[in-house]
Amino acid sequence: MGILKRQAALRLPLILLMLIAFWALGAAQSQQQAQPQAQPLPKKFPIMTWPGPDKSLLTLETFQKIAEAGFSINMSFYGERDINLKALDLAQQAGIQLLIQDARIAKLVDDTSLPLTSLDPIIAVYKDHPAFWGYFILDEPNAAKFDRIAEIFAYLKDKDPAHPAYVNLFPTYATPQQLGTETYEKHVASFLDKVRPTFLSYDHYPITTKGLREDYYLNLEIIREMAAKFGLPFWAFTLVTAHAVYPPPTAAHIRLQLFSDLAYGAKGLQYFTYGTPSGSDFDWKYGLIDPQGKPTLTYQFASEINQHVRQIAPLVGAWKSTAVYHTDPVPKGCRPVPSDGLVQKVQSCPMIVGIFSDAGETYVMLVNRDYESDRMAMIRFSPKVKRLAEVVKDSSLAAQIGWPQDEKEKNCMLKFRAGDARIFRIIWQ
Numbered sequence: 159m160g161i162l163k164r165q166a167a168l169r170l171p172l173i174l175l176m177l178i179a180f181w182a183l184g185a186a187q188s189q190q191q192a193q194p195q196a197q198p199l200p201k202k203f204p205i206m207t208w209p210g211p212d213k214s215l216l217t218l219e220t221f222q223k224i225a226e227a228g229f230s231i232n233m234s235f236y237g238e239r240d241i242n243l244k245a246l247d248l249a250q251q252a253g254i255q256l257l258i259q260d261a262r263i264a265k266l267v268d269d270t271s272l273p274l275t276s277l278d279p280i281i282a283v284y285k286d287h288p289a290f291w292g293y294f295i296l297d298e299p300n301a302a303k304f305d306r307i308a309e310i311f312a313y314l315k316d317k318d319p320a321h322p323a324y325v326n327l328f329p330t331y332a333t334p335q336q337l338g339t340e341t342y343e344k345h346v347a348s349f350l351d352k353v354r355p356t357f358l359s360y361d362h363y364p365i366t367t368k369g370l371r372e373d374y375y376l377n378l379e380i381i382r383e384m385a386a387k388f389g390l391p392f393w394a395f396t397l398v399t400a401h402a403v404y405p406p407p408t409a410a411h412i413r414l415q416l417f418s419d420l421a422y423g424a425k426g427l428q429y430f431t432y433g434t435p436s437g438s439d440f441d442w443k444y445g446l447i448d449p450q451g452k453p454t455l456t457y458q459f460a461s462e463i464n465q466h467v468r469q470i471a472p473l474v475g476a477w478k479s480t481a482v483y484h485t486d487p488v489p490k491g492c493r494p495v496p497s498d499g500l501v502q503k504v505q506s507c508p509m510i511v512g513i514f515s516d517a518g519e520t521y522v523m524l525v526n527r528d529y530e531s532d533r534m535a536m537i538r539f540s541p542k543v544k545r546l547a548e549v550v551k552d553s554s555l556a557a558q559i560g561w562p563q564d565e566k567e568k569n570c571m572l573k574f575r576a577g578d579a580r581i582f583r584i585i586w587q
Contacts, residue, residue, distance in 0.1 A: 209235050209433060220248070230254055292324050295324060329362035376491030378422045406444050410530065470549060470581060500543070504537050506533060508526070528577070536571055
């Protein structure tokens with residue numbers, strides 16, 4: 159073999175060795191880059207439950223039970239950094255997220271002499287955890303605290319825009335002393351104007367031992383109107399725990415509250431409470447889990463109903479609420495069904511008529527306001543309606559309702575369980 163050929167032969171293995179080395183290095187880098195990273199949990203229509211479970215019940219099984227009941231977010235008053243981090247790790251494994259209550263934030267609200275930079279170590283602890291949903295600031299604040307809350311919201315939004323700050327407002331039956339304003343409307347408007355939250359949250363517990371609060375739907379009217387005015391979604395609460403004047407919950411109680419909220423266009427649903435509180439202020443009973451962490455009958459109700467909500471929530475969550483009406487007796491502050499509207503008349507059932515639009519389509523959500531009895535309703539639709547196509551939320555068959563083309567009155571009979579809802583897509587003439 160000549161010298162040039164021998165040199166070429168020697169160079170060839172060397173080149174191959176270099177190529178193999180480069181390939182091995184690249185593969186190692188690819189493998190290093192491909193190491194499992196903590197990924198954010200998938201976003202779902204928010205169904206939150208709080209407070210609970212108690213810090214004595216922090217196990218993976220506990221958080222799996224929350225997920226199995228159809229909840230995507232949980233909040234508990236742990237307050238402490240280390241307990242919150244343990245809860246976040248368990249929540250991540252269970253596939254849910256946590257609204258975190260850290261006692262240092264509450265202290266910052268109350269002590270206005272503390273600098274907002276006190277939030278920096280709190281942000282650093284939680285913001286990169288995949289199961290972290292947001293910052294709990296305060297529940298039912300007096301308007302005197304709105305300016306300070308606004309400062310905290312703005313700071314958190316600037317430093318951690320991926321995670322919302324959370325405040326929940328009073329219901330209409332709060333006193334002016336509790337509100338810090340002359341009227342409820344001024345309270346809500348002041349909060350939205352000063353704080354500029356990501357969404358508007360409020361609570362109202364409507365079903366008492368004496369019946370339905372007369373201002374329940376008025377409260378929904380005010381919240382819906384205020385949220386629309388400020389271009390925000392709103393979230394609402396469902397009470398599922400007996401205490402004070404509130405009776406043990408039934409499945410119909412839960413249905414009425416959840417579907418009333420959805421009929422008004424709510425984009426987030428919340429339950430109070432998950433755990434059964436042990437405080438001496440009230441005789442708390444029938445939370446979703448008992449003080450030992452065992453699921454109750456209320457848990458079974460909520461699990462079943464949440465499955466139904468999950469069926470329709472992705473749709474309803476995308477729809478725009480365009481109008482809400484009520485049939486007789488029309489609740490305080492609400493609008494009656496118009497005689498020339500989409501739904502023109504309803505007999506034998508007190509009903510909410512929520513109308514929605516999406517991508518050129520029209521939908522109607524009908525809710526039986528009677529939470530004690532099933533109802534058979536006769537409903538008259540506009541003459542312009544050709545057919546109704548039901549959007550089902552359970553395993554039942556979807557109703558397809560149509561009329562002859564020359565039919566002048568578009569009447570149909572529909573059955574509703576107590577407090578339940580049915581949804582239809584409108585096919586026009």
